[in-house]
Amino acid sequence: xxxxxxxxxxxxxxxxxxxxxxxxxxxxxxxxxxxxxxxxxxxxxxxxxxxxxxxxxxxxxxxxxxxxxxxxxxxxxxxxxxxxxxxxxxxxxxxxxxxxxxxxxxxxxxxxxxxxxxxxxxxxxxxxxxxxxxxxxxxxxxxxxxxxxxxxxxxxxxxxxxxxxxxxxxxxxxxxxxxxxxxxxxxxxxxxxxxxxxxxxxxxxxxxxxxxxxxxxxxxxxxxxxxxxxxxxxxxxxxxxxxxxxxxxxxxxxxxxxxxxx
Numbered sequence: 001x002x003x004x005x006x007x008x009x010x011x012x013x014x015x016x017x018x019x020x021x022x023x024x025x026x027x028x029x030x031x032x033x034x035x036x037x038x039x040x041x042x043x044x045x046x047x048x049x050x051x052x053x054x055x056x057x058x059x060x061x062x063x064x065x066x067x068x069x070x071x072x073x074x075x076x077x078x079x080x081x082x083x084x085x086x087x088x089x090x091x092x093x094x095x096x097x098x099x100x101x102x103x104x105x106x107x108x109x110x111x112x113x114x115x116x117x118x119x120x121x122x123x124x125x126x127x128x129x130x131x132x133x134x135x136x137x138x139x140x141x142x143x144x145x146x147x148x149x150x151x152x153x154x155x156x157x158x159x160x161x162x163x164x165x166x167x168x169x170x171x172x173x174x175x176x177x178x179x180x181x182x183x184x185x186x187x188x189x190x191x192x193x194x195x196x197x198x199x200x201x202x203x204x205x206x207x208x209x210x211x212x213x214x215x216x217x218x219x220x221x222x223x224x225x226x227x228x229x230x231x232x233x234x235x236x237x238x239x240x241x242x243x244x245x246x247x248x249x250x251x252x253x254x255x256x257x258x259x260x261x262x
Contacts, residue, residue, distance in 0.1 A: 070172035151243035
């Protein structure tokens with residue numbers, strides 16, 4: 001065997017060893033990430049599961065008004081964190097969470113209701129909104145987590161058959177339990193500041209007159225994925241649920257619903 005051939009073989013052997021080490025590092029890193037992600041997922045779900053077993057409602061409130069289980073959760077959690085404003089639930093989905101609200105719209109993107117840092121964040125209302133004001137549009141955000149948690153289930157509303165089985169959104173505050181009937185479902189995006197003549201649905205937080213209310217709904221209908229057949233009238237409070245969706249850059253999945261008297 002010539003010197004040149006021997007050196008070539010040694011070089012190939014070293015390269016193979018280096019590639020093997022890199023491959024092993026990648027396997028270990030990927031496995032570690034998967035394990036960490038699963039632990040985070042389980043920890044996040046467990047945090048909400050434990051709420052059901054740790055509800056504490058002052059006795060005078062318990063005795064003096066009729067309250068639902070979700071109202072009890074709001075009352076109990078507000079004793080831990082005054083930023084808890086309500087509870088949102090959509091039956092037969094994983095959406096069953098407290099609603100947070102604070103002056104910083106970015107805070108609960110990355111923190112739980114316990115004010116612990118988390119990539120799951122919280123379900124939270126835009127700070128300009130007033131859940132107690134019937135002339136308002138309460139804009140509620142949540143992450144789209146691929147494992148199904150937080151607002152991931154909103155993407156199921158792209159399917160009209162799913163909508164037909166899940167038309168109602170439940171919202172509880174410490175004072176009342178309300179149902180919201182879905183009016184429109186659409187996909188949109190976050191628009192750049194220099195874009196003109198676009199529908200910035202996330203800026204409609206309060207309706208000072210019937211014209212602005214109807215303008216908002218008409219713009220929603222223009223881009224809705226299907227006709228729900230549900231209309232709304234000025235004075236009926238609206239909620240707008242928003243999460244990320246990835247069919248376009250800065251894409252968003254949006255659900256608009258109205259408060260009912262049922």
